[in-house]
Amino acid sequence: MSGHHDPAAVPVVSVHDLYFAYEPGRPVLAGAELALYARHRLAVLGPNGGGKTTLFRLIVGALKPDAGEIRLDGRPLRHTRKGLLELRQQVQLVVQDPDDQLFAASVYQDVSFGPVNLGLPAPEVRARVDAALGALGITELADRPTHLLSFGQKKRTAIAGAIAMCPRVLVLDEPTAGLDPVGVEALLATLHDLHVAGTTLVISTHDVDLAYRWSDEVAIVADGTIHRAPVDVALADHDLLTRARLGPAWAPTVHTLLERRGGLSGARPQTAAELYALLDTATRTIQPSSHHTGGAGAGA
Amino acid sequence: MSGHHDPAAVPVVSVHDLYFAYEPGRPVLAGAELALYARHRLAVLGPNGGGKTTLFRLIVGALKPDAGEIRLDGRPLRHTRKGLLELRQQVQLVVQDPDDQLFAASVYQDVSFGPVNLGLPAPEVRARVDAALGALGITELADRPTHLLSFGQKKRTAIAGAIAMCPRVLVLDEPTAGLDPVGVEALLATLHDLHVAGTTLVISTHDVDLAYRWSDEVAIVADGTIHRAPVDVALADHDLLTRARLGPAWAPTVHTLLERRGGLSGARPQTAAELYALLDTATRTIQPSSHHTGGAGAGA
Amino acid sequence: MLPLDTIAYTNRWRPRHPGEKALLSLGLLVCAVALPVWPGALVVGAVATVILFGPAGLSVGQAAHALRVPLGFVVAGSLPLLFAVGGSTGVRIDLHGLTLAAQLAGRSTAALLCLLLFAATTPLADVLPRLANLGVPPAVTEITALMYRMLFLLLDTVRAIREAQASRLGFRNWSTSYRSLAGQGAAVFVRAFDRARRMDEGLALRGYTGSLRVDVESRPVSRSFVLLSAAVLVAVVTVTLTIRLALQ
């Protein structure tokens, strides 16, 4: 997979033996470990209240760990004004509810906030905003007031605001929640472009199938720790999945079941479309005659 | 399917040639038709901004249609105080964001709001609240302040508040959004109990697979109209799905593809588990020898 | 949610610099108030109406909807002028008051049309960030912009809560209504501060360290629009004063 990292490389951001509790005695994270490498795509899964959002808030410095360390390019993060400023130029978080992040009256103004704060000259600000709006496909919304946007449009604006900071790591908390399937595809296309452009991407999701098809690696946050594994390993570990209140991803499960049965060949499918294609090929190979007669029966 | 209705029956709630626009000239619904029968389970699908929430707000009388009619037990709804009062004793809506519904200081107080407003005597109020809390499994939260609940707990409290009104029709706007897979199962179990108890259930969702496994019928809200069809018909109509920005449900799709290939027998699976069972049986039937050896390979 | 606000964003004059529109509409507003009511109100009112429905492209329906409530205030406020109290007769119809009430209604209506011309063409998103240029302290303009943003979030919350309460029969009678309303007030308070807290964090993540400065869309000032506006204002003053002199 394109995102697999060189094990000797220094992670952009890493988390070491992290402890955090909102209330004393009830730790949300206890000994969490995580590393984000350049161009990595990580999906964070876990039960409600497992600590995904908390982890993200720690990574971007919104919360201060009780113990443990967060490192940026191998150097420990200091929770000073300066340290945080540096961190936030590298790592941007898009929170789940876009209304928490949009404050300005118009889309253009809102997206310009980060670059203006960075103290960039006006033409540079304008260029960054235009690029961010373009990347999200919302150039024509620039003049629209934030309060008249639909949910999906707000989400894109919030992401554009983060991208305008040109972060090396972009963390998105449940970016697909509330989007319709086509909206999800559009978002994934945007994330793909960012991935190609070299951004490290982290998303949290409750959708195992999405994690399966999108990420290089998954991190499962449950019981205070983080279990990291390549996608296909993690999603085949039924104990882990049960503990994390997750189900298996269906495409690999079906594939595995069919493989046992024989007759399916080729790489493990990453998406529904790939599995369908595989099944279709298999159908054609084995019983070419029945291919076009069976179609009508689907809806009966 | 258990929910299939007698075509001669009078629907509990029906919607006839409904027109509605928030802004003149931009209708959200234009000629919508829908009927909810007793003990029916309907899933409403559609793109973002398609009009699902708007339809629900019209059905519960929060919005007044520009034209067309809503009927309760066959009698046209009048948007008078009295007419709405009658409607609201029969039909309850649980909105997507539970924060929009919870305003009282404690869970118990919030759930008791409706029964108290009905003017019931205190013991009856208590009985209803206890029953509702019990049905949602949140009896032990009764004294907790609503704003300290987790998202899933808030959701349950909001549903309990609606159930305490003992409605014949319960409408839920995206009830599974933001819940983890186990949370979704728990919710579905609750809905199943309500279904068994005779409540008509309507949910909206972006999850085609959920609609497929849960509902008797789906209604697709797109382009101002509502396309109604039994689940397996609707979810096999690719044109309709494309127009509604939806993908196909995967369990029936895989099943269909496998049927073409031959070797699968039995009823169309409703859930992932059923399909897996089917595949597993098929595997065993065809190649009993490979069954227990293939398992480990899944994660490799 | 607030129709006039929405209209402003889709209005034909949206791309114009807010200063241009302020010059024209607020200039007319000053004329409406400062010039002699007769014939000033008539002249200003007529000019504002023509601009509103002509170049600014507002529809009659939109204007009627926006002006319904404020015109109600004007009418209600004029009624007390129709009679005099406390004289020998106690209460009597005051004929002089009739002229006064008519003048008042005329001036107010004309002024309202000017206000509408500004409000329906000039969205606050364009105005607020530029208030700093007028000498308003940045802290105040930024808080104003935040209020504007949060306003809509809270209005939506109130709407949703009101609907949910109505659906659970919260407005069945007086006592349930008060309970519901108090619930709304409290819920809005809690939500407002929760919003502030969450937005504070959301902004911190975007590099917020105390300043909410943003880049404002550039809107070139059209010299011809400014000159035409000035000409309209001069014409309004001249015509009004001329008619006034001719009448005397």
Add this chain to the structure above:
Amino acid sequence: MHIAEGYLPPLHAAAWTVAAAPFVVHGCRALVRQVRTDPESKLLLGAAGAFSFVLSALKLPSVTGSCSHPTGTGLGAILFKPPIMSVLGCIVLFFQAVILAHGGLTTLGANTFSMAIVGPWVGYGIYALIRKLGGGLGVAVFLAAALADLSTYCVTSIQLALAFPDADSGVFGAAVKFGSIFAITQVPLAISEGFLTVLVIRLLIKASPGELSRLGVVRDSVRRSGASAASVGEVAA
């Protein structure tokens, strides 16, 4: 109780603007100072302002069957103190003028004076006085909210009377005239608002005691205030 756009003669409009200006400027100074020492409070102030706007958009049931709105000045003053309210109230009135066409820009000074200055000061003064005299929270809140509303409407009547004195009885007669006409709607409304504000504060003590004590509305002992609020509830019920 807004005075509509263009309703006041130019001299009156200007005079009320001049009268309101020092209060608003003083409030602005206080606000700028607070924001400088505590930049985080910017968002809280934005929320407070938005809350004030939305409060005045709540629909009160009224005797006439139609709906009317509370002024919210009493509650705002208790929660955020009068100097801040003079700025927030002025901004709210500005918003109401340019996005609802309620009130107006030429009458902004006069409306600010009655709704954002006199109302909050009267409300807060009464609240502080009753609390100092050992009165219960409920009574203090009720009177503060009701009298803030009433004082606003009295000032508005006087503003109108000064602009349009009665032919027979002059300014005083006109004030009585305007006052008694608005009294039909305003007196029940003020009482309504008083009750409502008590209920709101009571809920707030339960729902966000932290915020209230930060704003200085309740002191250390939340339990004691909770108890007094409960007795207030009996008054209101």
